[in-house]
């Protein structure tokens with residue numbers, strides 16, 4: 668069994684660790700986690716019986732190291748671990764704006780590395796992640812990494828140049844989806860539904876609609892039309908949402924997200 672190490676265990680790292688442990692991909696002896704404030708992880712180690720240690724120990728003892736720290740910390744953290752990681756370690760880079768080439772340059776050698784873009788639904792085994800492998804990863808390396816990402820959801824291999832596109836539609840999108848869900852619940856509360864019921868109806872409508880699109884393979888416009896009765900209620904909502912710029916708000920928000928990713932890559 669390979670040992671998986673996480674350096675940084677905040678929002679994204681923790682979602683991945685929880686997803687991996689819930690799926691029993693490794694036992695607690697093969698999961699080592701470090702964090703700037705390790706005391707924040709005591710509950711995690713109690714639930715999943717995994718090791719909480721420091722960056723050095725994660726680097727020395729892990730076959731696969733996930734760098735789940737903020738992008739600006741990559742240089743500093745890699746400098747501190749580059750001489751102590753195992754020779755054939757696989758480094759997983761999940762940071763927005765950090766490329767495979769950046770990681771290789773920071774290590775100063777052609778370390779095996781994977782550029783990945785997961786999302787927080789990893790916590791409930793429903794992540795959708797993109798992966799792009801450096802050319803020195805062999806088939807076994809790929810299978811090991813894919814097993815990690817499949818333990819907490821689905822994943823697809825994409826060309827690294829498309830990672831920012833994946834970030835806007837998947838890595839960052841849970842934030843916009845939660846905003847939509849919150850707004851939908853507000854709309855239902857306004858009509859008198861208790862808030863908890865409103866969240867449950869809104870979230871299940873989101874899950875059901877997404878599942879329907881994936882399972883039927885139908886165009887989302889066709890599925891939308893199936894809900895809009897002539898002179899009915901839904902078409903009134905659709906017309907008002909178009910008037911308020913719902914779709915262009917989403918598209919422009921995603922463009923801003925992509926632009927920020929490009930800006931971060933230049934630093």
Ligand SMILES: NC(=O)C1=CN([C@@H]2O[C@H](COP(=O)(O)OP(=O)(O)OC[C@H]3O[C@@H](n4cnc5c(N)ncnc54)[C@H](OP(=O)(O)O)[C@@H]3O)[C@@H](O)[C@H]2O)C=CC1
Pocket residue numbers: 674675676677678679680701702703704705707722734735736737738740744761762763784785786787838839
């Ligand atoms: N959040 C998301 O949905 C997604 C994030 N990402 C990427 O994941 C990475 C992490 O993001 P996110 O989880 O949101 O950030 P968080 O700030 O939530 O987590 C980062 C963690 O790193 C810890 N940390 C800080 N400095 C160090 C250090 N020197 N050594 C070890 N641990 C350290 C922090 O500890 P403490 O809090 O105790 O200071 C914190 O727990 C980013 O690069 C981001 O681009 C990618 C896809 C989605």
Ligand SMILES: O=C(O)[C@@H]1CCC=N1
Pocket residue numbers: 763834838839
């Ligand atoms: O907001 C961010 O920068 C990170 C990257 C993708 C999701 N969260």
